[in-house]
Amino acid sequence: MARGVFIHRSDSIYDDRLAEQYQFPAQYLSRAMQCVGDWIVYYEPRKAAGTRGYFAVAKVQQIIPDPAAPGMHLAIIAPGTYLDFSNPVPFSTADGLVERGLLNPKGRISGRAQSAVRPLSNADFNRIVTLGLEDASTELPRADLSPVPMQFSEQQQPFGFEEERERSATLVSRAIRDRAFRTVVLRAYGSQCAISGLKLINGGGRAEVEAAHIRPVEHNGPDIVSNGLALSGTMHWMFDRGLIGVSDSSEIIISRHVNDPGSVAKMINPTGRLLPPERPFQRPHPDFLQWHR
Secondary structure, three states, X not given: OOOEEEEOOOOOOOOOEOOOEEEEEHHHHHHHHOOOOOEEEEEEOOOOOOOOEEEEEEEEEEEEEOOOOOOEEEEEEOOOXXXXXXXXXXXXXXXXXXXXXXXXXXXXXOHHHHOOEEEOOHHHHHHHHHHHOOOOHHHOOOOOOOOOOOOOOOOOOOOHHHHHHHHHHHHHXXXXXXXXXXXXXXXXXOOOOOOOOOOOEOOOOOEOOEEEEOOOHHHOOOEOHHXXXXXXXXXXXXXXXXXXXXXXXXXXXXXXXXXXXXXXXXXXXXXXXXXXXXXXXXXXXXXHHHHHO
């Protein structure tokens, strides 16, 4: 097993569903196979418009030939492991290149930087994930959560097995995943309720909206922004109980089981439609909306 980097663009021509699968040509098969059973980091190249840099982490479950595309393969992502970074990590910072394994002996960026699938050292993985999952205090929920210490460090680690176990525990920690999910969803929606249109900030400068999973985690819903909605507390409660939903064309639907549909209609923004994020890849995926309905 080995860590790796998978390159993905938001305008990709490949059949990538990042929380489920990553498509790649046969030339990268041997490198991708080394990542089976281990974690990879998704990276959007600097030439992409509005690049996110290193933007997510996931665990590869298996590699299979793509049954729909001869010569292509699919890296199947282990369910529940995909996680958007709360802080997308740039290719380089004031401290230099983040992925230092790309430097050649002369200290220059090697040709490996162009590879769509490439190995990633443990040190580089730790550095990227630490930067990507640093807390954004302005996006914390209204009720403070007890702090969750990061488990990644470049300091002395005397016992490698314990280090690996702590790293895995951090990436599957529900508390950390909830924090990161809330941050990316609220950022995508500008801290505005996607149904009512309200944008309320409390006295502490924190948004009063919540990050709702469209397909819940307990029903294998991934922690990806396209499976999220920024909703006020009341809208979140109604959405989770199926009293309101969203059509594939973004129309807000009121259930026939609502006992006062007139009052609910007044809480919906004047357009009667979901107020989505600007970037297409952040908008609710039709598969998740269909599941919810």
